[in-house]
Amino acid sequence: MSESCSITVNGKPMRMAAGASVAAAVMLAGEPCRFSVSGEARGPLCGMGICMECRATVDGVPHRRTCQLACAEGMEVVTG
């Protein structure tokens, strides 16, 4: 994983290794992925695509499971 790519998480620029998951980028940015129905901040839990806690909006598409999604150059991630 020598190559890297630039993405933004809530507008904050992040440099990630090629192939890194978007969930890892969100955690490194110090942001929660989403807020629960009662307003709790949530981050990734299962890391394997089943718990749905890491959902965020990626390139305008809501509810992406960020742990199953690899970072790509220019990707825009919006959480919350």
Place this chain on the structure above:
Amino acid sequence: MTPGFDVVVVGAGPGGMAAAIAAEAGRRVCLLDDNAGPGGQIWRGYRAETAGKYPHGAGFRRWAERLQRSGCEVWMGWQAIDHPAPGLLRLERAGERRDVEFRNLIVATGARERFLPFPGWTLPGVMGVGGLHALVKGGLDARGKRVVLAGSGPLLLAVGAGLASAGARVEGIYEQAPLARLARLAISLLGQPGKLLEGARYRLRALGAAYRTGVWVVRAEGGGRVESVTLTDGRKQWRVECAWLGCGFNLVPNLELPRLLGCRIAEGFVAVDRMQQSSVPGVACVGELTGVGGLEKALVEGQIAGLAAAGRIAEALALEPRRRRLQQFAERLERAFALRAELRTLATAETLVCRCEDVSNAALEGCANWRAAKLHTRCGMGACQGRVCGAAAEFLFGWENTSARPPAFPAAVSTLAAGMDAFGLATESTNNGPHSEMPPASVFAD
């Protein structure tokens, strides 16, 4: 036209990769998986070129190369969501629907962690044990991070070693099972697959992380994210500061697809015969679905199912003694890491049990069963469809979740609508853009 295969294998972890060897006998085989590449969880993110550097990497390379040579079609990123007719499977990828026909189906959907609710378990930074490891494998920088691992199962040791290698400061690894039971397990194994455990333990000692048995988590605390965890040995309590808490209590099989197919389940696992065949003709199940036994068991069972599907029964039978030994290993693991009753009392009245619908422990009191809990509280009816709280509720309240209805996984409304063509209920799917991860409309009715 609907593509068709002699054998379709769902799940490209070790069990599914091994099952795909049916292609070596000239059968037309399709191996499909929701993830970006083959390997499942244990070989997550491995690539053949660099696998040699990682634990069990040599095995991955061998199976990946064999898979490539076999002529098997590999479809990555596809999620099996429905079984609309005999011999037919419905898939989805990024809002796109595809049906595939099969003569034989081999299900190798693996397992997930069991999470149990305790105060603070929904704080960001509290993850599964395997969950945290998967994120670190996926590029989460662990260097210098203070990590506590707690819960139960062999995964704790393997992940502790993995995280320490990745530069994390592993503050402690806390196994709820008592030492006496684990010692009996170690003796009973006499250097069998348990060597893996010993290996991990040795590496941990070399890395200076403490492994303690008979200790479990009481609560996690922090402002906006986890900052510390309180642990107990049943007599006293103490607090450990951490940036991440990995907490999971053994593994539970992903039974959604076998249930949808109608496979008989016995004592929490798919019931199979010597050739891995389930109660449904033409449907075999392998790996963690038939008992949580890890890599070796999945590989052997996958090979048996693949050989059986290719009609090479004698070769499949030759693997049976190993299969039996590994299944006994799985049963020993289950007994050794059985969960203590105290874990049922960790959640207070306010602790959430269902994280999708934010249903508290108190709200579930008085519900007679899983169905009643769903109807009265929406527990298990959110985006994860009970994948997290279902296993917790089973342990906490003894509620069994036997329901199975499509979609087996949240799917785009357009995908579901397309499936109604046959009934004249929908003509053209209304595609509102790439709702790749969009669960059914009902899930997001809020």
